[in-house]
Amino acid sequence: QQNVQQSPESLIVPEGARTSLNCTFSDSASQYFWWYRQHSGKAPKALMSIFSNGEKEEGRFTIHLNKASLHFSLHIRDSQPSDSALYLCAVSSGFASALTFGSGTKVIVLP
């Protein structure tokens, strides 16, 4: 069974700083890797995803994936108070397979 772990559990950063979140997974056959963001009291919402080794950038957000290390990460450039949320990484082992989520990293961006 897939085991997905996130670190750190929580993070406080000043506005404008770079935020880095980590996710490790246990199933080397995993194929699809996601980050979801959940603001307090709201539904989780897909942020971005990556399917092959390397890096993918969308605006202020960048995902790095290293399948050999069973690790991927999310980096937020120029963090904003509106980025304060619970960040959930998720992994699936096949196309349209159910996602397994990590326990989340709570990010607080101080103005």
Next chain:
Amino acid sequence: EAAVTQSPRSKVAVTGGKVTLSCHQTNNHDYMYWYRQDTGHGLRLIHYSYVADSTEKGDIPDGYKASRPSQENFSLILELASLSQTAVYFCASSDRTGLSGNTLYFGEGSRLIVV
């Protein structure tokens, strides 16, 4: 954007009672899921469904049943509610085509308190 609606949004149930959480999606998605989230924690998969009239067990199915009577509707049933089932329950749907096939669209959640 995809629309997933859950009802009730909040419920207090007594231990041993029956609880039904309902989910309706208007996205024409084939896949639907039920996850639970405990305070400050991630999401754990309870049941999911690929097609109407069929359900599959997720990672934590014990104490829960699911029903998918149509493509649009997916229910989660707690036959005998227990204190440990106090949580927020999220329903989600996803399409089966394209690289976005894994994108889950979540409802706003159903907060269940069992007393």
